[in-house]
Every structure is written in structure tokens, then in C-alpha cells.
Amino acid sequence: MAHGGTMDFWQKLTVEWPCRLGDWLWANIAVPLSTLPRQMTLRRAIFLAALLVAAIALAQLLTVDVAFYMAGDIAFYCEIASAVMFIVITGHIRHLAHVAKAAMNRAVRRAAVWCRGRIGTRRHRSVRKPALGDAGSDDEGLAGWLAGLAAYPALAA
Helix, strand or coil, X not given: CHHHHHHHHHHHHHHHHHHHHHHHHHHHHHHHHHHHHHHCCHHHHHHHHHHHHHHHHHHHHHCHHHHHHHHHHHHHHHHHHHHHHHHHHHHHHHHHHHHHHXXXXXXXXXXXXXXXXXXXXXXXXXXXXXXXXXXXXXXXHHHHHHHHHHCCHHHHC
């Protein structure tokens, strides 16, 4: 018999009580809402709107501590993210400074090599300027010009 009593309890808990709750909700909420448009007056509409605003205000008032908790939590996450971004940007700036320093050192070395190459090249004394009377033909003038050009290795390359 004890076993049958337990089955009756579970039957009531899982079937009968939810059915009774559904019947009560239907009788007290759904049926009055269906007759509501026929019985609605301006006074009842204003009262319903005030009741709705009060319910929303109460819901916001009860959850304000949760909102403060969430706001504080999100602010903490934003602080962590900003600290991480600060560290990353500091690393990027440090890397950028090293790259700029290396580029500047390379440019200074190249400029020094280029200036030494330009200053070190002089006209060779063996190449003579053509005399005024020697410019008889165009081929000889071109040959003299090419010989003078060969004296400047930076221009020949």
C-alpha cells in the first residue's frame, strides 16, 4: 500500500497540480482579457497604464543592484582591456623606435659611403680636354666626351 501512495503523490505532483494551475490561469487571466475590450472605459485604461508603469518601475527598482553589479563588472573588464592595450601599444612604440633607429643608422652609413664615393672620384690627369682645334669631326668629339664620362665611375654606372 505504501507503494501505491507514492504513485498517487507523483500523479498529483506531475499531472493534477499543473492541470489545476493551468485551469486557474485560464479562468482568471485569459477569460477576463477576452472580455476586457467590451468592458474597457477611459478610466480603466488610465488605471491599467498607471499599473503597468508602476510594475515596470518596481521591476527596475528590484533589479538595480544587479544593474550596478553588472556595470561595475563591465567597467572592470574595460579597465583590464585598456591595461592590456596600453602594454601592447607600448611594445609597438618601442619596436617602432628600434626600427626607426636602425633605418636612420643605415641611411647615415649609405650617405657616408655615397659622399665618400662622390668626393673620392676626381678627373684623371691622363684624360685631357679636347683642344679647340681638335674638334674637327663629330666622332672625335664624341670619343673625347665618352672618355671624359668614363673618368666618372658613378656616372658611368
